Amino acid sequence: MRTFHFGEFGRRLYGAYTDPVEGRRGAPAVLLCYPGVHEYNTAHWAFRRLAASLSRAGYASLRFDYPGTGDSDGSVEDTTFASMVASLQTAARELLDLSGARKLWLVGLRLGATAAAVATLEGLEVRGLVLWDAVTSGESYLAELEERDRLRDLLFLHWAEHATKSQELLGYTLPHSVRRSISAVNLGKSLEQRAGAPKQVLFLREGREGDAAKDVELSRFWSEQGAEVSRHDLPFGGGVDRQISGNEVLLSSEAIAVIVETIGGERGR
Amino acid sequence: MSEPIRSAERSEQPARERSSYRERVVRLGSAKELAGILCEPALSPSLPRPVVVMWNVGLNHHVGPYRTFVDLSRKLAEVGFCSVRFDLSGLGDSEFAAGDARADSERSVADVRAVLEQLPELTGSARAVLVGFCSSVDSAHAAALQDPKVVGIINIEGYSFPTLGFRLRYPLRFVSVSRWVRWAYHRRQRRLQSGSAHLADDGEQAVYQREYPTPGRLASEYRRLVERGVRILCLYVRGDSNYVYKDQLFDFLGDRSLASHIEVEYFPDADHIFTFTKHRDRALSCIVNFVRERFSAE
Numbered sequence: 001m002r003t004f005h006f007g008e009f010g011r012r013l014y015g016a017y018t019d020p021v022e023g024r025r026g027a028p029a030v031l032l033c034y035p036g037v038h039e040y041n042t043a044h045w046a047f048r049r050l051a052a053s054l055s056r057a058g059y060a061s062l063r064f065d066y067p068g069t070g071d072s073d074g075s076v077e078d079t080t081f082a083s084m085v086a087s088l089q090t091a092a093r094e095l096l097d098l099s100g101a102r103k104l105w106l107v108g109l110r111l112g113a114t115a116a117a118v119a120t121l122e123g124l125e126v127r128g129l130v131l132w133d134a135v136t137s138g139e140s141y142l143a144e145l146e147e148r149d150r151l152r153d154l155l156f157l158h159w160a161e162h163a164t165k166s167q168e169l170l171g172y173t174l175p176h177s178v179r180r181s182i183s184a185v186n187l188g189k190s191l192e193q194r195a196g197a198p199k200q201v202l203f204l205r206e207g208r209e210g211d212a213a214k215d216v217e218l219s220r221f222w223s224e225q226g227a228e229v230s231r232h233d234l235p236f237g238g239g240v241d242r243q244i245s246g247n248e249v250l251l252s253s254e255a256i257a258v259i260v261e262t263i264g265g266e267r268g269r
Numbered sequence: 270m271s272e273p274i275r276s277a278e279r280s281e282q283p284a285r286e287r288s289s290y291r292e293r294v295v296r297l298g299s300a301k302e303l304a305g306i307l308c309e310p311a312l313s314p315s316l317p318r319p320v321v322v323m324w325n326v327g328l329n330h331h332v333g334p335y336r337t338f339v340d341l342s343r344k345l346a347e348v349g350f351c352s353v354r355f356d357l358s359g360l361g362d363s364e365f366a367a368g369d370a371r372a373d374s375e376r377s378v379a380d381v382r383a384v385l386e387q388l389p390e391l392t393g394s395a396r397a398v399l400v401g402f403c404s405s406v407d408s409a410h411a412a413a414l415q416d417p418k419v420v421g422i423i424n425i426e427g428y429s430f431p432t433l434g435f436r437l438r439y440p441l442r443f444v445s446v447s448r449w450v451r452w453a454y455h456r457r458q459r460r461l462q463s464g465s466a467h468l469a470d471d472g473e474q475a476v477y478q479r480e481y482p483t484p485g486r487l488a489s490e491y492r493r494l495v496e497r498g499v500r501i502l503c504l505y506v507r508g509d510s511n512y513v514y515k516d517q518l519f520d521f522l523g524d525r526s527l528a529s530h531i532e533v534e535y536f537p538d539a540d541h542i543f544t545f546t547k548h549r550d551r552a553l554s555c556i557v558n559f560v561r562e563r564f565s566a567e
Binding site for chain 2: 001003004005010014016022041045048069070071076151152154155156157158159160161165168170171172173
């Protein structure tokens with residue numbers, strides 16, 4: 001594993017690059033896209049394990065921190081949805097440059113999956129796309145985080161103070177500009193751009209009904225664009241009362257196995 | 270690709286940033302297996318000052334809960350202090366040395382000491398202030414006892430034991446509205462759910478079990494550190510903890526004389542990981558002030 005900063009001075013991104021244990025000629029490289037600010041810490045361990053699994057299967061990967069998250073420059077005010085998509089594009093170039101690969105897969109979790117899908121629709125050329133519990137509506141996503149925030153405050157004995165909070169969500173500042181940028185996310189509407197389409201799309205879902213319904217629309221869209229679309233349902237992780245503190249660790253062996261198998265499945269095609 | 274691939278700026282060197290800090294990625298440990306970030310003031314102080322060192326809280330990687338350690342590093346740089354935040358072996362972005370059969374607690378202390386060995390080369394200073402947060406207080410405390418390079422410790426939510434003062438104040442929790450609301454929620458949940466939740470609770474306790482020192486041993490070890498001139502700051506919250514008044518530390522240590530050498534900051538409204546930003550900001554200010562006031566002149 002190699003850790004480093006990359007990108008423009010003053011707006012550098014932090015990345016962790018993992019080489020394949022045994023390189024394969026023509027193998028794609030895999031860009032791992034964390035969820036947004038509020039779910040980032042939770043996902044770090046699972047993404048590290050995913051990178052290690054991909055490495056053993058022969059694939060290079062890059063995990064990177066969006067502006068204002070992890071060890072990247074900036075503060076949480078800089079983590080708008082647009083900055084997530086832009087940094088994802090920078091990281092994609094970085095990964096291709098580092099690995100020498102010519103093909104790219106994007107694996108995104110939650111808001112990271114949405115950013116991956118939008119970057120693809122805007123023209124980022126990718127071989128495959130894994131949308132792991134993708135957020136399809138920014139409004140619904142914020143409503144879910146707010147429900148989780150209310151429950152967290154109840155459990156952490158902040159019930160009496162909850163109503164007095166402003167511009168704060170699940171332990172992080174949420175400025176109006178960032179809130180607006182997330183509220184405006186509408187993956188269905190983004191399909192109108194139609195600038196790019198992957199060859200293969202995998203939907204991983206953990207049983208959010210509204211989002212799952214949206215997957216049907218997305219699946220149809222990408223099928224019409226010629227992509228091979230598949231779907232895998234994960235065991236239900238517990239809904240809103242999970243990941244209350246933003247400090248838990250997501251462990252999803254099944255998701256990791258399915259992702260590695262799917263990316264590996266394109267070998268020989 | 271919509272754009273041609275260009276050679277990106279990729280660097281382990283400090284960036285020329287407009288801000289008050291410079292950060293660079295460092296590899297630490299004898300085999301460079303530990304991943305870390307060195308954060309320095311944009312303008313280096315004329316005299317080398319102690320370096321503040323922090324690492325994983327539980328399974329969290331080195332940025333800490335709610336990015337606390339990134340914010341702390343950058344605030345320390347504003348007042349002229351370098352810091353290193355890093356991942357212990359096998360956690361975050363650090364590698365795990367194959368064949369290392371040591372217990373986690375032993376390995377953690379060895380990792381911290383390995384980083385301390387490299388501070389002169391990295392920063393020009395051989396002295397360190399360690400930050401322990403929750404479970405990482407164990408390795409901070411042990412490393413401080415073993416290594417004379419440690420001149421300060423900041424224990425966030427460290428060791429705590431019930432005292433008479435705790436028992437006398439215990440009934441006060443029954444007048445807390447927030448506690449009654451939570452109690453009602455849990456009662457409702459228990460009715461709705463099966464007994465499987467209890468099994469999960471037991472498993473969680475097993476994972477997070479730690480070896481606590483006795484209050485007597487802790488007092489003796491704190492005395493050793495104080496005699497060596499180590500400055501100590503302890504931050505405690507009320508939240509769900511057994512720590513319910515500011516001076517409880519000295520009561521369970523059974524030694525009021527330590528109060529002149531150990532500073533305590535108490536946050537009656539905060540929770541264990543400082544989830545409200547106002548509590549976190551106050552805690553970080555306390556830490557930065559402690560470091561600046563106790564170590565600037567050295």
